[in-house]
Amino acid sequence: MIKRNSDNFEISCVEKDKVKSVKNKMKTEKFFHYLAETFKAMSDPTRTKIIYSLCQEKELCVRDIATIIGTTNSAISHQLRTLRNMKLVKYNKVGKVTFYSLDDIHINNLFAEGLRHVEEE
Amino acid sequence: MIKRNSDNFEISCVEKDKVKSVKNKMKTEKFFHYLAETFKAMSDPTRTKIIYSLCQEKELCVRDIATIIGTTNSAISHQLRTLRNMKLVKYNKVGKVTFYSLDDIHINNLFAEGLRHVEEE
DNA sequence: AAGATAATTGAACAATTGTTCATATAAATG
DNA sequence: CATTTATATGAACAATTGTTCAATTATCTT
Numbered sequence: 001m002i003k004r005n006s007d008n009f010e011i012s013c014v015e016k017d018k019v020k021s022v023k024n025k026m027k028t029e030k031f032f033h034y035l036a037e038t039f040k041a042m043s044d045p046t047r048t049k050i051i052y053s054l055c056q057e058k059e060l061c062v063r064d065i066a067t068i069i070g071t072t073n074s075a076i077s078h079q080l081r082t083l084r085n086m087k088l089v090k091y092n093k094v095g096k097v098t099f100y101s102l103d104d105i106h107i108n109n110l111f112a113e114g115l116r117h118v119e120e121e
Numbered sequence: 122m123i124k125r126n127s128d129n130f131e132i133s134c135v136e137k138d139k140v141k142s143v144k145n146k147m148k149t150e151k152f153f154h155y156l157a158e159t160f161k162a163m164s165d166p167t168r169t170k171i172i173y174s175l176c177q178e179k180e181l182c183v184r185d186i187a188t189i190i191g192t193t194n195s196a197i198s199h200q201l202r203t204l205r206n207m208k209l210v211k212y213n214k215v216g217k218v219t220f221y222s223l224d225d226i227h228i229n230n231l232f233a234e235g236l237r238h239v240e241e242e
Numbered sequence: 243a244a245g246a247t248a249a250t251t252g253a254a255c256a257a258t259t260g261t262t263c264a265t266a267t268a269a270a271t272g
Numbered sequence: 273c274a275t276t277t278a279t280a281t282g283a284a285c286a287a288t289t290g291t292t293c294a295a296t297t298a299t300c301t302t
Contacts, residue, residue: 013184013185013188014182014184014185014218014278015181015182015185018178018181018185019185019188019189021177021178022174022177022178022181022189023189025177026170026173026189027173029166031239032166032169032170032173033166034239035166035169035235035236035239036163036164036165036166036168036169037164038235038238038239039160039161039163039164039169039235040160040161040164040165042157042160042164043157043158043160043161043163043164044157044161044289044290045150045153045154045156045157046290046291047157048153048156048157048160049147049153052147052148052153053143056142056143056146057139057142057143060136060139060143061135061136061248061249062248062249062250063134063135063247063248063249064134064135064136064139064140067134067140068140068143068144068147071291072291072292072293073248073249073250074249074250074251074291074292074293075290075291075292076249077248077249077250077251078250078251078290078291079290080249080250081250081251082290093249093298093299095248095298095299095300096247096248096249096298096299096300097135097247097248097249097299098248098249098250106234106237106238106241107238109234109238110231110234110235110238113227113230113231113234114156114159114160114231115156116227117159117227117228117230117231118152118155118156118159120227135248165259165260167260167261182278182279183278183279183280184277184278184279192261193261193262193263194278194279194280195261195262195263195264195279195280195281196260196261196262197279198278198279198280198281199260199261199280199281200260201279201280202280202281203260214268214279216268216269216270216278217268217269217270217277217278217279218269218277218278218279219278219279219280
């Protein structure tokens with residue numbers, strides 16, 4: 001049972017002004033889900049290796065990514081689909097070979113900021 | 122059975138130069154794990170809400186975060202532990218109340234870059 | 243057309259995750 | 273000291289995840 005006051009905030013908060021202020025700036029549920037999904041796309045070691053590789057070389061095919069990282073084509077292909085779904089990478093098919101690259105400069109910036117954080121520890 | 126040439130690269134790659142070049146710039150396994158963990162810390166909607174809240178108000182206690190987000194203290198406390206373990210937040214205990222804040226300016230930058238990415242779609 | 247190659251896909255599996263519930267600790271108050 | 277309040281924690285649970293394996297699609301070569 002949660003009691004609420006006239007502003008529809010729970011009575012039982014410690015610093016009412018802060019709570020009210022932050023609540024007013026709150027984004028939608030959908031927004032936070034999408035934001036979390038974006039970070040989640042970068043939250044697996046195999047995927048960080050793929051993104052890192054594509055930061056070094058603009059375009060790489062599936063097999064070369066697998067060779068660089070040292071795992072199977074299948075594992076890489078599955079992960080590339082995840083990255084594709086989240087619009088972190090795009091691809092360009094030439095004959096049998098599919099070349100992948102980072103989708104836009106924002107991805108570079110976001111990833112670079114993560115790199116900086118880890119490197120400057 | 123993977124055959125290798127004298128440079129210890131798999132023979133079967135499409136663009137040998139690129140593969141060699143990226144391999145030379147490769148970071149350690151540990152590095153990619155830690156990088157992935159950092160992004161993973163931001164990869165859950167509850168945690169993005171917590172971080173967003175702490176971007177708006179420098180310091181918030183557990184109960185107020187729970188009130189803002191609309192979930193239980195316990196759920197928030199568990200998630201704060203995750204964020205603490207990944208050094209994304211720090212805390213300051215005053216009597217019964219624990220105030221949480223973002224650990225350093227890097228976290229702000231990284232999170233802000235994610236926000237920008239999502240907002241500019 | 244047949245075979246080889248590059249990539250994708252689906253099913254299955256163990257492993258990990260986030261929440262809830264109950265309980266525990268720790269500090270303030272009566 | 274007993275109670276209340278604020279937070280933390282452990283166990284348990286369903287849900288999700290990442291890889292492997294086998295099979296499939298699509299394209300090139302002969």
